[in-house]
Amino acid sequence: MKQIVKLTEITKIYESKVMKRALNRLSFNAEEGEFIAIMGPSGSGKTTLLNMISTVDMPTYGEILIDGIEPAKLSKNELALFRRRHLGFVFQEINLLNMLTVEENIVLPLTLDGMSVEEMEKRVAELICKLELKELLNKLPDELSGGQAQRTAIGRALIHRPKLILADEPTGNLDSKSAKDVLELLTEVNENEKTTIVMVTHDPIAASYCDRVLFIKDGEFFNEIYKDERRQTFYQRILNVLSLLGGHHDVSTVRLS
Amino acid sequence: MTFRQFAYRNVVRNRRIYAAFFMASVFSVMVFFLYSMLLFHPAIEDRFVQEFAVLGMGIAELILYVFTVFFLFYSMRAFLQARSKEFGVLLHLGMEKRQLNRLIFMETMLIGVGSIGMGTGLGFVFSKFFFMIVREIVMLPTLPLYLSWQPFALTIGAFLSLFILISFIAPVFIKTGKVIDLIRGENEETYEYPVSRVRGYLGVLLLVISYALATLTSNELVIRLFILLPPLATLGTYYFFTDTVPLFMQKLKLSRKVYWKNYRLLSISFGMIRLRENARMFFIVTIVSTIAFMSVGTLASLTSFASQYREMNPLGLVYISTLQNEQEDKHIAQLEEELKEEGLAYSLTKLQIITQHSSFSESAVSILNHKDVNQLAGELGYPPIHLEKGEALFLPPTNSSYQNLNERIVITKLKESDVDLKIDGAYPYHLFPSYSVGRNVIILNSLDYRQVQLNLMGKETSALNYYAFHVPQWQKTKEIGLSIHDTVAETFLIESSGNLEYAFDNPGLSYSIIRMTFSLLLFIGLLLAGVFFLATGSFIYFQLYTTLEQDRKRFETLRRLGLTELELKKIINRQLIPQFFFPWGVALLHSSFAFLSLQVIWDALAEISIVKELSIVLIGFTILQLMYFHLIRWRYLVHIRGTVQKV
Numbered sequence: 001m002k003q004i005v006k007l008t009e010i011t012k013i014y015e016s017k018v019m020k021r022a023l024n025r026l027s028f029n030a031e032e033g034e035f036i037a038i039m040g041p042s043g044s045g046k047t048t049l050l051n052m053i054s055t056v057d058m059p060t061y062g063e064i065l066i067d068g069i070e071p072a073k074l075s076k077n078e079l080a081l082f083r084r085r086h087l088g089f090v091f092q093e094i095n096l097l098n099m100l101t102v103e104e105n106i107v108l109p110l111t112l113d114g115m116s117v118e119e120m121e122k123r124v125a126e127l128i129c130k131l132e133l134k135e136l137l138n139k140l141p142d143e144l145s146g147g148q149a150q151r152t153a154i155g156r157a158l159i160h161r162p163k164l165i166l167a168d169e170p171t172g173n174l175d176s177k178s179a180k181d182v183l184e185l186l187t188e189v190n191e192n193e194k195t196t197i198v199m200v201t202h203d204p205i206a207a208s209y210c211d212r213v214l215f216i217k218d219g220e221f222f223n224e225i226y227k228d229e230r231r232q233t234f235y236q237r238i239l240n241v242l243s244l245l246g247g248h249h250d251v252s253t254v255r256l257s
Numbered sequence: 258m259t260f261r262q263f264a265y266r267n268v269v270r271n272r273r274i275y276a277a278f279f280m281a282s283v284f285s286v287m288v289f290f291l292y293s294m295l296l297f298h299p300a301i302e303d304r305f306v307q308e309f310a311v312l313g314m315g316i317a318e319l320i321l322y323v324f325t326v327f328f329l330f331y332s333m334r335a336f337l338q339a340r341s342k343e344f345g346v347l348l349h350l351g352m353e354k355r356q357l358n359r360l361i362f363m364e365t366m367l368i369g370v371g372s373i374g375m376g377t378g379l380g381f382v383f384s385k386f387f388f389m390i391v392r393e394i395v396m397l398p399t400l401p402l403y404l405s406w407q408p409f410a411l412t413i414g415a416f417l418s419l420f421i422l423i424s425f426i427a428p429v430f431i432k433t434g435k436v437i438d439l440i441r442g443e444n445e446e447t448y449e450y451p452v453s454r455v456r457g458y459l460g461v462l463l464l465v466i467s468y469a470l471a472t473l474t475s476n477e478l479v480i481r482l483f484i485l486l487p488p489l490a491t492l493g494t495y496y497f498f499t500d501t502v503p504l505f506m507q508k509l510k511l512s513r514k515v516y517w518k519n520y521r522l523l524s525i526s527f528g529m530i531r532l533r534e535n536a537r538m539f540f541i542v543t544i545v546s547t548i549a550f551m552s553v554g555t556l557a558s559l560t561s562f563a564s565q566y567r568e569m570n571p572l573g574l575v576y577i578s579t580l581q582n583e584q585e586d587k588h589i590a591q592l593e594e595e596l597k598e599e600g601l602a603y604s605l606t607k608l609q610i611i612t613q614h615s616s617f618s619e620s621a622v623s624i625l626n627h628k629d630v631n632q633l634a635g636e637l638g639y640p641p642i643h644l645e646k647g648e649a650l651f652l653p654p655t656n657s658s659y660q661n662l663n664e665r666i667v668i669t670k671l672k673e674s675d676v677d678l679k680i681d682g683a684y685p686y687h688l689f690p691s692y693s694v695g696r697n698v699i700i701l702n703s704l705d706y707r708q709v710q711l712n713l714m715g716k717e718t719s720a721l722n723y724y725a726f727h728v729p730q731w732q733k734t735k736e737i738g739l740s741i742h743d744t745v746a747e748t749f750l751i752e753s754s755g756n757l758e759y760a761f762d763n764p765g766l767s768y769s770i771i772r773m774t775f776s777l778l779l780f781i782g783l784l785l786a787g788v789f790f791l792a793t794g795s796f797i798y799f800q801l802y803t804t805l806e807q808d809r810k811r812f813e814t815l816r817r818l819g820l821t822e823l824e825l826k827k828i829i830n831r832q833l834i835p836q837f838f839f840p841w842g843v844a845l846l847h848s849s850f851a852f853l854s855l856q857v858i859w860d861a862l863a864e865i866s867i868v869k870e871l872s873i874v875l876i877g878f879t880i881l882q883l884m885y886f887h888l889i890r891w892r893y894l895v896h897i898r899g900t901v902q903k904v
Contacts, residue, residue, distance in 0.1 A: 056817055077821050084819025095814040099526045104517075109818060111522040117513045156818075 003065075004164055004196050005030035005053055010062035012048055012219075022048040023059070023219040032163070033194040035187065037207035038214050039238070041245060045219040046200045047168065053198060054087065054166050055079050067163055084109050088157030088195075092169035094149045096141040096156075103137040106155040113160070123159055131155045131185070147178025154185060158195075165189075167199040171206050183209045204242060208235040215241055260356070264363035278332050279372055281795045285325045285788050286376025286416055287383070292318045292784075293408040294384045295391060317781045321788060322415060324545075328792045329423050331538075333365065334430040335799035342806075344431055357431075362424040369420025377412050390780065456496045457504035463493030471850040474857055482854060490847060494543055497843070498536040503529070520824045523815070524831035531832055532839075535800055539840040542793045546844035549786045551851055553779070553874050566771065568656065570690045570764035571637060573603060573728025574737060577693075577721055582758035588741055589724060595737045601730055606633040608723040610694060611709060617669035623695035624671070625652065626706040630688065636727045639686040644702040651683040652698035655691045659683050674712040676705055690762065694723065734765035742766065790878070794885045797836050801893055812897055829894060837886045845875060 005028070012023040023045045030036055040046050051057035052064060055071040064071055067086060071079060096105050106127065107120045128134050131151045141149055150170060157165050167186070171179035187209050190197050199210065207213045208231050215222040223241050227234045268275060292314040337344075347357060385402045467490040474482055506529045510516050516525060532539070574592060578585040589605075596603050608629040615622045630652075631641035644650065651662040662683035670677050680699055701709070728734055741761045748757050801808075812825060820828075 054817065077823070080816070080819045080821040082819070083817070087819070089817055091814070095810075097523075097526070097811065097814075099530050100522070104522060104526070107517060108522060111517050112520060112818075112820065112824070114519050117517050120517060121513075 002032045003029050004032045004067050005198065006063075006065040007049075007052065008063045010049075010052060010059045010064065012045075012052070012057070013060045021219060023052075025062075026216065026219065026221055028214065028221075030164075030196055030198055032196055033190070034212065035190040035197045035210045036199065036212050036214060037210040038198065038200045038216065039202070039204075039207055039242070039245075040216040040222070044216050046216065048219075049216070050166055050168055050198065050200050053164075054089065055083055084112055085160060086162050086164065088160070088162040088165040090150070090153055090157050090165065090167040090170045092172040094141075094146075094153050094173070096149055096152055098141050101138050101140055102133055102144070102152050102155075105141065105152055106159050108156060109160045127155050127158060130188070145178070146174045147181055150174060150178065150182050151185065154182065154189075158189060158193075161193070163196060165195055165197045167197060167201075169201055169203075170199065171201070171203060179203075179206065204235060204238045207238050213238055213241075215245055217245055260359070261363065264360050265367060267360070268364050268367050275368060277795045277798045278336070279368060281328065281332075281792050282325075282368070282372035283376045283379065285321060285328070285792075286373055286412060287380040288784050288788055289318055289321055289325075289415065290377050290380030290408060290412040291384060291387045292321070292781075293411045294380070294387070297405055297407040297411075298388075299403055299405070313777055313781050317785055320785060322419075324788065324792065325416075326419060328795075329419065330426075331796060332799050333423055333427045335803050337361070337427060337430045339799075339803040339805070341431065358428040361428050361431075365424035365427055366420060369417070369424070373413055373416045373420070376416075377409060380412070391777075452503045452507065453500050454504065457500035460493055460496030460499075460501040463489055464497060467493060468846075468850045471854040474854045486851075486854075491544060494843065494847070495540050498532075498539045498543070498840075502532055502536070506532070520820075520828055523820075524828045527828060527832045528835055531836060534804075535836065538796055538800060539843075542796060542840040543844045543847070545789055545793060546841060547847040547851070549789045550844060550848035550875065550878065552782045553786050553878075554848060554852060555855065566764070566768050568687070570731075570768070571687055572690060572725050573731040573734055573765065574724075574726035575690065575693055575760075575762040575764075576724040576726075576738075576741075577760040577762075578724070579758045580720055580722070584759065585722065588738075588759065588761075591741070592724075592726065592738050596726070596728070596734075599733065599736065601728055601733060601737075603726050603728045604636045606636060606725045606727070608633065608725060610698075610721040610723050611713070612695075612719040612721075613671040613673050613709070615669045615697075616672050617667050618697075620697060621695075622671070623698045624706065624709065625694070625698060625700045626703050627700050628703045630684070630700050633688050633725055633727070634686055637686070637688060639688070642684065642700075644700070646702050646704045647677065647679060648702060649678045649680040649705070650700045651680060652689075652694065652700055653683050654694075654696055654698065656687055659685065671709060673716070673718070674709040676701075676708050676712065678705065689725070690764065693762065728765075731765050732768065734763055735769045737765075738763055739766075786878075790881060790885075793840075794889065798889055798892075800836075801833075801889070805893075805896055809897055825897075826894070829890070829897070833886065833890050833893065837882060837889075841879075841882055848875075 007026065007028040009025045009027055010023050011021070011025055014020045014022055026045070026049065028049070038046050038049060048057065052059055053066065055066065055074075058072055069082065071082075074082060097108070100108065103124060106124055110120045110123070124137075128137065131154065133148065133151060133155065136144065136148060136152075141152070144152065150173075154170075157167075165186075170186070171182055174182060183206055186197055186199070189195050197210075199206070201207050208227075210227065212224065212226050214224050222245060225234075225237055225241060228237075272279075296311055296314050296318070344357060347360075348354070352360075388402065467486050470482055470486060470489075506525070509525065516522060576588060576592065578588075593603075593605070606629065608625060610623050610625060612621055612623050614620065627642065627644045627650075634641060642650070651665070653659040653662050663685075664682075665680070666682075667680040668678070669680065678699070678701070684700055738761055741759075742763055745757065745759075745761050812820075816825070
């Protein structure tokens with residue numbers, strides 16, 4: 001299997017008035033078509049790790065390879081182009097642009113790349129059925145529910161057919177029903193399009209949809225578990241690791257269906 | 258930390274935000290103080306020009322004050338809205354509404370007192386310099402620096418009361434609904450603006466009508482248009498910004514080929530939000546800029562009127578006397594005496610003007626002797642003309658009538674004296690002030706002129722003695738013949754001027770008054786325009802500042818999605834350029850058309866073109882605006898990037 005993300009002994013030190021070591025000699029690989037969750041307590045370095053993979057932050061030491069490319073060797077401009085063509089992003093705050101309609105939000109990455117209008121319309125038509133947004137194309141984000149908005153954001157992340165999708169707490173602001181829809185959508189994309197997904201999450205239920213869960217603590221590798229036959233037992237094992245991990249976790253809300 | 262310290266630190270640590278607001282306040286306080294320094298100057302007493310200067314400064318102060326009121330209210334509101342999140346936190350932590358009001362009151366007063374202190378201080382430092390400029394313009398002997406409590410009292414009193422008023426009213430601007438709304442703050446924005454199609458079209462229609470009327474106006478209509486056009490154009494402008502532009506943008510969005518192209522999707526939709534949020538501000542800025550352009554342009558054109566004054570008044574002094582005037586010799590002697598006293602070189606030519614009637618046109622015609630005219634022409638440095646017996650020339654009353662008269666040939670007979678004439682062409686040089694000899698003047702050969710005099714012998718005739726003083730240093734004659742001038746002016750005021758047996762004109766004196774008046778007005782106008790200019794720029798800056806947090810977040814997301822640095826810059830450019838130059842452009846267009854109709858008045862009044870002055874004024878403003886744009890874009894980019902780069 002081809003490795004799409006390869007991090008070797010990453011260390012990240014933030015230097016301001018107080019020096020902080022956010023990541024410490026962390027290695028992490030993701031193979032093509034994998035759906036991976038990264039878990040850990042607050043301040044464990046999950047988001048820093050995701051930022052490194054997103055190429056918006058650089059490690060202090062260590063090597064990063066994404067789809068065979070070394071971000072450190074690219075210029076800022078090339079990195080921006082790389083992100084817009086090969087990576088898809090889903091955020092906790094959703095971050096849709098409020099003045100654009102659903103459809104415009106979805107095609108945004110394509111317009112930046114100067115694609116023809118026909119091609120963009122074709123791709124939107126392909127996507128919207130899967131996203132269940134057909135009736136909402138001309139609505140503004142303010143008029144959408146949380147789940148609809150996040151589905152739009154996923155549409156924006158998928159429209160340019162990226163190899164890698166990076167999701168930062170995609171279900172963090174959603175109710176349980178919407179969260180389930182979003183997770184099922186991500187699973188479907190992962191299975192059908194063979195898109196690699198790396199998702200940072202707090203929620204063990206969200207993590208239980210993945211192929212593999214990576215646990216980090218204080219910027220270091222803590223544990224790693226793979227999914228098994230049943231999601232129910234996988235969920236239990238995730239909870240077990242989390243209880244070992246300590247830290248602040250809201251594991252109380254069991255809403256497994 | 259006491260409550261007062263808290264307020265103080267709030268302001269001092271937010272100084273970057275307050276800087277533009279503070280600067281604009283300081284500047285208006287300073288200008289206001291300078292005006293009042295002049296207003297109360299002990300050396301200025303009751304002569305006409307000084308009175309005029311004081312009046313001008315007084316009016317300027319009033320305008321400045323009213324404008325500052327609006328400016329402060331608007332800026333204050335923008336500020337408080339931008340800080341709603343902070344206020345939300347304070348209320349959340351249990352601050353009473355009363356305490357919050359006090360906090361805002363103290364902060365505002367701190368800025369107010371600071372800018373008043375700094376403004377008057379700077380004003381006092383620059384007042385000597387200011388006096389020097391004014392003295393140059395008004396040509397007063399000296400304006401020494403003086404220390405008096407009055408200008409300080411006026412400035413401090415006016416602005417302190419203003420700031421106190423605003424500090425009390427300001428808390429009203431904070432929407433104190435639910436604390437949670439304040440903390441979220443930004444979510445209040447809506448992106449659904451109702452657009453009226455009817456008003457959109459009406460806006461264009463009104464503007465087109467006003468422009469058309471302004472272009473097609475004629476001399477008779479122009480006064481009536483002055484009442485009709487401004488409200489028409491103002492309403493049109495309002496609808497233009499609130500409805501026409503959004504309507505146009507909506508149409509633009511319908512074409513995906515145009516809209517979905519590269520970063521246009523972003524720049525157009527961002528720009529649209531800006532345009533809609535700021536429609537009212539754009540309207541105000543447009544109207545204020547138009548007024549500023551108009552006043553400065555008008556004043557500049559008046560200065561050009563003064564510079565063309567010499568061309569219209571080639572003579573140093575003019576004394577015209579009827580034959581019945583007993584004081585004629587006494588006055589001429591007095592004038593010559595005074596000229597000698599002042600040490601001014603001069604030459605005097607006496608011309609006789611006889612009024613006859615032409616058989617051709619049946620109207621009155623003034624006749625001159627060609628020898629007299631040649632003598633005067635010689636003094637002014639023009640070559641003499643030759644006229645055969647029986648020939649005559651028109652003397653054009655103004656410069657511009659030469660062309661027309663030169664092509665005419667008229668055969669006529671002077672009715673009273675029975676002299677036959679062939680008038681062929683016009684006299685090419687400009688020797689007399691316009692219309693000072695008469696409306697209808699011809700120059701006769703001296704033999705014919707003698708003949709007229711002989712034929713009129715014993716009859717009652719109307720004739721004038723025209724004394725033309727040629728003074729090379731004509732601008733220095735303002736002290737000459739003041740007593741005669743005053744008598745003429747008095748009789749003119751008391752009774753009808755027809756009773757006076759003589760007339761006196763001193764172009765040097767009139768010129769100095771006209772020039773002073775206009776330059777002074779221009780100077781006042783430029784200072785006011787400077788204040789307007791700074792203030793409109795700060796309006797835009799505040800508006801940007803209130804949405805800065807949101808903009809930051811937006812660009813952060815976009816960066817992550819892969820927006821390049823160059824694209825970011827281009828989007829910000831496309832967002833800022835309309836803010837600066839769109840109202841500006843509309844104001845330029847407005848004033849251009851307004852000047853088109855003003856030109857009609859100028860043509861009728863003084864035959865001058867104001868295109869040159871106007872272009873200079875407009876180019877100057879545009880350059881300043883460009884500089885301002887770059888300054889503010891630089892600050893904005895720093896703010897936006899500040900956080901984005903840390904992502």
